[in-house]
Amino acid sequence: QEQLVESGGGLVQAGGSLRLSCAASGRAAGIYAMGWFRQVPGKEREFVAAVDWSGRNPYYTDSVKGRFTASRDTAKNTVYLQMNSLKAEDTAVYYCAADRRSGSSWSGRTNLEYWGQGTRVTVSS
DSSP, rough: OEEEEOOOOOEEEEEOEEEEEEEEEEGEEEEEEEEEEEETTTSSSEEEEEETOOOSSSSGGGTTTTTTTEEGGGGGEEEEEEEOOOOGGGOEEEEEESSSSSSSOOOOOOOOOOOOOEEEEEEEE
């Protein structure tokens, strides 16, 4: 049974934009925090952004601040990641995550409760 389903990845030129979506269902629906990680081959999965239930004050890794915006529609159990001014180094598989703990604690952690299957983002330079 799928809990988190991502969509919106693809190929874009540097400087362009993409919007990722992640819909939660089943036991993952309504969970406190939802957000995004990314991973490139040979590297650990890294935190990108997270939004707590209130939707206020999303959390971001430094490298995406000012370019990415995370938001949440609690009525739809969906979290979004608007990615602008994309760079080649943003190329990765992006994973949606959900956890009972606040997004403020997600950086440096990967032991979260629920994960999506991943969606690939490729930024060409």
